[in-house]
Structures are given as structure tokens and as C-alpha cells.
Amino acid sequence: MSSNIYEGAVPVSVLKDTDVYRHTIAVLVDNEAGVLARVVGLFSGRGYNIESLTVSVVDDDVQLSRINLVTSGTRQIVEQIKAQLCRLVPVHTVKDLTDEGPSVGRELALIKVSGTGDNRVEALRIGDIFRCNVVDSTTDSFVFEVVGTSEKIDAFINLMKPLGLAEVSRTGVAAIARGSSGMEDKASPKPKAKKTVAKKVTKAKAKTSPKRKSAVKKAPSKRTKKR
Amino acid sequence: MPRDTLEGRRMNGAKILLKALQEQGVEVVFGYPGGAVLPIYDEIFKQNQVRHILVRHEQGAVHAAEGYARSTGKVGVVLVTSGPGATNAVTGLTDALMDSVPVVCLTGQVPTHLIGNDAFQEADTVGITRPCTKHNYLVKDANKLAKIVHEAFYVARSGRPGPVVVDLPKDVVMEIGAYSTAPRGIKRQQHKTYRPAHSPDPASIEAAVDLMINADKPLFYTGGGVINAGPAAANTLRQLVKETGFPITSTLMGLGSYPASGKNWLGMVGMHGTYESNWAMHDCDVMINIGARFDDRVTGNLKHFSPNSHKIHVDIDSSSVNKNVIVDVPIIGDAGVALSAILKLWKERKAQRKAPSKTKALKAWWMDIEKWKSRDCLAFRQGKKTIKPQYAIQRLFELTKKRKTFITTEVGQHQMWAAQFYRFDKPNRWMTSGGLGTMGYGLPAAIGVQLGNPDGLVIDIAGEASILMNIQELSTAVQYRLPVKLFIINNQYMGMVRQWQELLHGGRYSESYTDSLPDFVKLADAYGMAGLRVTDPAKVDDTIKEMMAIDGPVIVDVCVDQKENCFPMIPSGAPHNEMLLGPDDDANRTVSEEGMVLV
Numbered sequence: 001m002s003s004n005i006y007e008g009a010v011p012v013s014v015l016k017d018t019d020v021y022r023h024t025i026a027v028l029v030d031n032e033a034g035v036l037a038r039v040v041g042l043f044s045g046r047g048y049n050i051e052s053l054t055v056s057v058v059d060d061d062v063q064l065s066r067i068n069l070v071t072s073g074t075r076q077i078v079e080q081i082k083a084q085l086c087r088l089v090p091v092h093t094v095k096d097l098t099d100e101g102p103s104v105g106r107e108l109a110l111i112k113v114s115g116t117g118d119n120r121v122e123a124l125r126i127g128d129i130f131r132c133n134v135v136d137s138t139t140d141s142f143v144f145e146v147v148g149t150s151e152k153i154d155a156f157i158n159l160m161k162p163l164g165l166a167e168v169s170r171t172g173v174a175a176i177a178r179g180s181s182g183m184e185d186k187a188s189p190k191p192k193a194k195k196t197v198a199k200k201v202t203k204a205k206a207k208t209s210p211k212r213k214s215a216v217k218k219a220p221s222k223r224t225k226k227r
Numbered sequence: 228m229p230r231d232t233l234e235g236r237r238m239n240g241a242k243i244l245l246k247a248l249q250e251q252g253v254e255v256v257f258g259y260p261g262g263a264v265l266p267i268y269d270e271i272f273k274q275n276q277v278r279h280i281l282v283r284h285e286q287g288a289v290h291a292a293e294g295y296a297r298s299t300g301k302v303g304v305v306l307v308t309s310g311p312g313a314t315n316a317v318t319g320l321t322d323a324l325m326d327s328v329p330v331v332c333l334t335g336q337v338p339t340h341l342i343g344n345d346a347f348q349e350a351d352t353v354g355i356t357r358p359c360t361k362h363n364y365l366v367k368d369a370n371k372l373a374k375i376v377h378e379a380f381y382v383a384r385s386g387r388p389g390p391v392v393v394d395l396p397k398d399v400v401m402e403i404g405a406y407s408t409a410p411r412g413i414k415r416q417q418h419k420t421y422r423p424a425h426s427p428d429p430a431s432i433e434a435a436v437d438l439m440i441n442a443d444k445p446l447f448y449t450g451g452g453v454i455n456a457g458p459a460a461a462n463t464l465r466q467l468v469k470e471t472g473f474p475i476t477s478t479l480m481g482l483g484s485y486p487a488s489g490k491n492w493l494g495m496v497g498m499h500g501t502y503e504s505n506w507a508m509h510d511c512d513v514m515i516n517i518g519a520r521f522d523d524r525v526t527g528n529l530k531h532f533s534p535n536s537h538k539i540h541v542d543i544d545s546s547s548v549n550k551n552v553i554v555d556v557p558i559i560g561d562a563g564v565a566l567s568a569i570l571k572l573w574k575e576r577k578a579q580r581k582a583p584s585k586t587k588a589l590k591a592w593w594m595d596i597e598k599w600k601s602r603d604c605l606a607f608r609q610g611k612k613t614i615k616p617q618y619a620i621q622r623l624f625e626l627t628k629k630r631k632t633f634i635t636t637e638v639g640q641h642q643m644w645a646a647q648f649y650r651f652d653k654p655n656r657w658m659t660s661g662g663l664g665t666m667g668y669g670l671p672a673a674i675g676v677q678l679g680n681p682d683g684l685v686i687d688i689a690g691e692a693s694i695l696m697n698i699q700e701l702s703t704a705v706q707y708r709l710p711v712k713l714f715i716i717n718n719q720y721m722g723m724v725r726q727w728q729e730l731l732h733g734g735r736y737s738e739s740y741t742d743s744l745p746d747f748v749k750l751a752d753a754y755g756m757a758g759l760r761v762t763d764p765a766k767v768d769d770t771i772k773e774m775m776a777i778d779g780p781v782i783v784d785v786c787v788d789q790k791e792n793c794f795p796m797i798p799s800g801a802p803h804n805e806m807l808l809g810p811d812d813d814a815n816r817t818v819s820e821e822g823m824v825l826v
């Protein structure tokens with residue numbers, strides 16, 4: 001069946017890159033005991049990066065959970081990660097949100113800032129700019145609730161540091177593809193292979209193997225186990 | 228009992244388990260009892276369809292199941308108790324995972340209400356075995372037991388095969404539940420999420436045949452995937468090699484899928500592969516990898532691995548593709564199906580290859596290969612005094628090749644010599660621990676092979692150090708009258724360790740000499756089996772014949788040259804074309820600092 005012909009097997013032209021990119025990957029799994037341990041164990045056992053991981057039941061009727069994870073690596077590593085995830089028995093679908101067209105990612109953070117006087121006023125003012133909700137307040141502290149991209153939350157935290165940042169609690173990224181089709185929408189058009197829309201993280205030193213021409217060109221990137 | 232009356236019938240968990248095993252066609256279970264599995268053993272006692280083989284150590288049970296599985300193509304089954312029973316099985320499970328062997332391992336567990344309480348003989352079996360199994364289950368309800376067991380067999384044998392653990396708390400096997408029958412037929416089993424690849428994409432087949440048609444220096448590089456795809460796949464491979472006229476090499480795990488007596492055979496590839504195979508890997512322009520995984524024992528230094536070739540890679544496991552080596556044409560699917568598709572398309576298109584330039588190029592390629600072959604890289608000199616290990620194995624091959632012979636090995640020099648000098652013409656006749664390199668594999672594996680093939684001549688080509696790691700299984704062989712033969716290549720050293728120390732660590736033989744070895748002939752006697760010893764090269768043949776004539780298990784202690792090294796050798800980190808051919812080659816020349824770090 002053509003929807004998963006190149007599962008984990010993207011042509012050379014796409015893999016040559018030695019730059020390190022950040023990818024957000026969504027994984028639909030059977031909500032059974034130990035499934036999170038399988039995913040986390042895969043990352044630690046094979047030495048992959050996890051920058052953020054969230055998990056929650058998304059469909060109670062059929063016991064489906066969704067894991068959103070943010071990882072970074074070279075093209076080859078990210079393809080390996082997806083192929084390894086696909087191989088886990090309780091995994092339904094693996095979707096690379098970074099590769100497969102536009103997506104949105106959001107995080108929620110609870111941020112405690114303590115202080116009095118000018119700092120307290122300044123914190124509240126900045127909180128306002130970031131559209132935070134104040135969810136707890138004492139005479140010498142606030143707890144802000146801030147929602148947005150990870151970058152936005154990073155920025156807010158940095159601004160709070162000199163103002164009496166006391167504690168941070170973040171949810172990790174929840175992400176979803178833009179557009180009308182769902183993750184398991186079989187009728188959805190196959191996403192075209194994108195060269196790279198991922199954000200570059202760092203530059204790796206190693207050079208790849210010598211160039212050679214690729215014999216296979218297309219690379220649908222949706223990895224679904226469904227046929 | 229007919230299926231229809233079985234469905235939904237209520238019985239205790241242990242009975243459900245036995246019924247499920249029977250329904251899966253299980254003939255043999257390798258196991259060892261203990262508190263947590265007593266109800267299961269009670270049920271085993273009450274039936275006679277599933278035969279239980281009592282091993283002497285749980286590691287042995289898993290290796291025996293592996294030997295059984297790899298020689299018969301069926302799933303090997305293991306039953307062990309909780310705690311130490313399960314942890315003892317871990318090495319075997321890891322071995323089966325690395326070599327893609329279908330095994331279902333049933334482990335006892337403390338009752339569910341005690342899980343997590345550090346109860347007697349409790350171990351977190353699903354936690355411990357998660358990274359060393361293809362999948363594992365903890366059964367919490369007798370009503371789900373049958374379904375899980377059926378699923379475990381399906382997962383173990385389908386796609387890329389592997390070990391599956393089913394952890395069975397004692398209360399679950401004692402409580403009453405409803406039986407559910409297996410989905411009919413292997414094909415009919417469906418899983419909610421697990422959908423192994425099967426048929427490759429036609430476009431990828433076309434791209435592969437394109438490359439093959441235009442190749443000047445093609446090479447087949449085959450692996451264990453062809454064996455796992457079944458004897459039919461090996462047959463198709465033979466036809467394809469014949470049709471194309473291309474040379475073929477194989478990994479350690481793939482030996483036998485193409486006959487060693489075949490015209491196009493170059494011998495094994497890799498660290499101890501032949502000169503001609505490794506040079507062909509290095510120089511080829513189109514590499515057709517079927518069911519091998521570019522393991523580091525094969526590729527050597529990745530930076531210099533086959534620098535000028537286009538690579539085709541057939542694998543059922545997409546995570547094997549582009550893992551170590553980036554390939555040009557990935558083909559995801561069953562090796563047998565892919566081979567048939569390639570063969571069919573090749574036949575349709577081979578006229579395109581008839582161009583004189585292609586015929587000429589292939590001829591020139593074969594001339595290169597003949598030149599490499601003429602180095603006669605496996606040559607050794609057998610003198611009059613001490614037996615050369617290569618000679619012993621060569622004679623073993625010559626004298627047993629007409630029989631239905633199965634070879635298992637331990638790990639070390641003898642294993643590599645066995646791969647080089649025992650020439651396999653059929654698949655499923657060669658059982659060795661490739662991926663994990665587990666000393667102690669060979670004897671229990673031989674026991675499993677013999678149970679699956681009662682009419683076979685089963686020989687464990689062993690090292691004197693490795694054999695001691697699971698020597699207790701001799702007792703199993705004797706108990707079940709399994710006529711396995713142990714052919715111990717006794718050099719009194721952990722030869723492979725000694726070889727590395729000689730070549731890479733200035734000859735400082737740190738802890739690689741085995742003092743106080745047992746007298747293997749007396750040991751055989753102690754276990755109630757026959758023991759033979761040979762030290763004179765002139766008597767090797769007679770001793771082998773005597774071994775074959777004995778209708779029961781035999782130990783043959785073959786006292787060989789203690790200092791012999793295994794060549795050719797590609798030292799770690801070196802490229803294929805910097806192979807050591809013999810003792811006169813200087814290892815230090817080829818081994819870099821970087822290489823020394825590698826295993």
C-alpha cells in the first residue's frame with residue numbers, strides 16, 4: 001500500500017544534512033500500562049534527545065493516548081527516531097509535525113514571582129503584556145499563568161528572573177497540525193516531502209558520505225501503520 | 228476439543244494457558260519450575276500434548292528455544308518462574324532480540340496484590356525485559372489470558388521476529404476465566420496497532436532493478452533476513468543469483484541461504500570474512516543488501532565502507548534502513564516477497580542488460596574477484612604434531628556433509644573458524660549467536676535443534692571456555708537421550724581474547740588463559756555420556772567417525788594449537804581493504820587510536 005512505502009526510509013537527498021534540527025513529533029498510542037515507559041526507554045536506550053514530552057488520553061472510548069514530543073537531531077537521527085517509534089507494538093501513528101506542513105504548538109506555564117515594591121509592579125505590568133492570568137496572589141507574590149509557544153514562555157521567564165522568579169512549572173508542548181484533516185484521517189492527501197522546514201538548532205561538525213545521485217525520489221513522510 | 232466448544236469455556240488460568248499453547252501448535256516447552264508457576268506445572272502434568280523439557284538453567288531454556296526456532300522456523304517457547312527465573316532468562320531474550328529469533332517466554336510472577344511490595348521472588352519482569360524483547364505483557368485478568376497468548380505468538384513470529392514475554396501473576400493462573408480461541412490461520416490474526424510490513428512498494432523494486440541492470444560491479448550481500456523469510460526465499464535467492472550471474476556474499480547470520488558450494492559464492496563478509504568478499508564489498512558499484520543490517524562487524528570503518536556503490540537495502544524493519552549506512556533504494560518488506568518481485572522484473576528486463584559493454588564489465592569484475600580469490604586467504608598449514616583448529620573443522624565438515632547436519636557454536640575463534648570452514652548448503656542448518664555474541668549459546672541451542680529435528684546430526688562446535696558457561700545442560704541432553712555432539716576446539720585459551728591481546732595489546736595475556744580446566748572426557752563420564760579426546764592430527768578422522776558412530780551424546784575434546792589466530796581479520800576501525808591476512812601482517816599498522824576504542 002502506498003501510504004507507508006518509505007516508512008523510515010527516506011532517500012539520500014533528504015538525509016544528507018548533518019545540521020541538527022528540532023522536530024515536534026506526535027505519537028498516537030494505545031493507552032495501555034507501560035506504553036510511556038516504552039517510549040521514554042527507547043529515547044534513553046538509544047541516546048536520543050527529549051526536550052519536551054507530554055502525554056494524555058485523547059479518546060476515552062477507544063483508549064487512545066497522544067504523546068507530543070520535541071526532540072532534536074540530524075535528519076538521519078530524526079528519521080531513525082520515527083522509525084523506532086513506529087516499531088513499538090502499541091503505537092498507532094507517528095506524525096512529524098515539523099515536516100508535514102504547518103502546525104501549532106502551545107505550552108502552559110505557571111510561574112511564581114515573589115517580591116515587593118517596584119519589582120512587583122513591573123512583574124505585573126510585563127505579565128499583562130504577555131497576556132498572563134494571575135491565578136494566585138499574596139502580598140508579596142504572584143502566580144502567573146502564561147500560554148504560548150515555548151519561546152514566548154522562555155522569554156517571559158527570562159524577564160521575570162531579575163524581578164524575583166521563585167518557581168516555574170511548565171506543561172511541555174501540545175502540538176497539532178493546521179488544516180482540516182485529523183491525525184488518522186486516511187482520506188487526507190499525502191503530504192509532500194519537504195526539504196526542511198525545521199528550525200536549525202546547531203551545526204554539526206561531521207561531514208556526510210560522498211554525494212551520490214538518488215535513485216528514488218519521492219518520500220511521503222506520513223508514517224501510519226494503517227493500510 | 229473442537230474450537231467451537233472451546234470458545235468462552237471457563238477454566239482456570241493455567242488450563243487456559245495450556246489450551247492456548249496447544250492451539251498455537253506448540254510441541255515443546257523449555258522450562259524450569261518454581262513457586263510462581265506451580266499451577267502451570269500442575270496443568271502440564273495433567274496433559275500430554277505439550278512436551279516439557281526440563282533444562283538446568285533458565286538461560287539454557289531460552290537458547291534451546293532459539294535453537295529450536297531457528298532450525299524449524301517455528302516459535303520457541305520458554306516457561307520460567309518469577310524473580311531469578313525471569314532474570315536468568317534475560318541474556319537469552321537479548322540474544323533472541325539481536326538475532327531476530329521468534330521466542331515466547333512465559334514468566335511466573337507474584338500474585339497481583341503483592342506486585343510492588345518486594346515480595347519473595349518478585350522482580351519487575353516487564354520493566355527488566357522491556358528493552359530486551361520485541362514486546363511484553365503483564366496479564367492481570369484470566370479472561371484476557373488466551374487472547375494475550377495468541378497475540379504474543381503473532382507478534383513473535385510476524386514481521387521481524389523476536390522474543391515476547393508474557394508475565395503471569397500466580398493469582399491470574401489460578402483464577403477462573405473464559406477461554407478465547409485464536410483467530411483462524413496466521414494471516415487472519417489482526418492487531419489493533421501492530422502491522423508489520425509485507426509487500427514492498429513496486430516503485431522501489433523498479434528502482435532496484437534499474438540499478439542492477441546498469442551495474443558493472445554488482446554484489447549480493449545477504450543476511451539473516453533471508454533465512455527468516457523461510458526456505459522459499461532462499462530458493463528465490465538462488466534463482467536470482469543464477470539469472471544475474473552476480474557474485475554473492477553473506478553475513479554470519481545468513482550462511483546457508485546461498486550454498487557455499489555454489490558457483491557465485493565468495494564466502495562470508497566482515498571482520499573475519501574472506502579477502503574476496505571484503506574486497507568485493509569495498510569495490511562494488513551496486514550493492515544489493517537483502518535482509519542484512521550493515522552491522523559494524525560487517526561494515527568496519529563506516530567512513531570507508533564501500534565508498535563507490537549505490538546501495539539497495541531490503542529489510543522488513545524500516546528502522547534498520549538508513550541507521551548505519553545511508554542507502555539509495557530502500558525496499559521495506561519481506562525478503563522472500565521482495566526477492567520474487569526483483570526476480571520477476573529482472574526476467575522481464577534482462578534483455579536491456581545484454582549490451583556487450585555490460586557483459587564485458589561483469590566479466591572484468593569476476594576477473595578482479597578471481598584475483599582476490601587466488602590469495603587463498605583461508606589457507607593454513609597442518610603439520611604432523613599439533614592439530615590446527617581449521618583442520619579439525621574442515622575434516623568435521625568433510626565427514627558429516629552427507630548427513631542432515633546442524634551446527635551450533637559458542638562464541639570465539641572456533642565460531643569464526645566454523646563459519647569459514649563448515650560450508651553450509653542449506654538454510655536453517657547453522658545456529659550461532661551473532662548480534663550478542665553470547666558464550667554458552669551453543670550447547671543449549673543444540674539441545675533445542677535436536678528436539679526439533681530428531682533425525683538430524685547436531686554438533687556444537689565449541690570453545691573450552693564458552694562451553695563451561697552452560698555446561699550444566701549436558702544433564703538435559705542425557706536425560707532426554709538427545710544425541711548432540713560437542714566438538715570442543717580446546718586451545719586452553721579464550722582464544723579470541725588472546726588474539727586481540729596479541730595483536731592489539733602488546734602480547735599481554737591478561738586473564739585469557741584458563742587454568743584448571745576440567746578433564747572433558749571424565750566430565751562426559753560424570754554426566755553419563757561418551758567422551759573422546761584427540762591430540763594427533765592423524766587421528767582426527769577416526770575420532771570424528773567414532774563420534775558419529777556413537778548413538779548418544781558425545782564430548783570430543785579436540786586439543787589444538789594454542790597459539791593459532793583467526794585470519795583474515797579486519798581490526799576494529801579499519802576499512803575493508805586493510806585486512807590482516809596472516810601472522811606476518813602488522814596489526815599496529817592498521818589500527819588507529821579511534822579503532823582501539825571499538826569493540
Ligand SMILES: Cc1ncc(C[n+]2csc(CCOP(=O)(O)OP(=O)(O)O)c2C)c(N)n1
Pocket residue numbers: 637638639640641642664665666689690691692693694716718720721722723724
Ligand atoms: C558471556 C560472554 N562473556 C564474555 C565474552 C567475551 N569473549 C568473546 S570470545 C571469548 C573467548 C572464548 O573462548 P573459547 O570459548 O575458548 O573460544 P576460542 O576463542 O578459544 O575459540 C570471550 C571471553 C562473550 N562473548 N560472552
Ligand SMILES: [Mg+2]
Pocket residue numbers: 639690691692716717718719720721722
Ligand atoms: Mg578456547
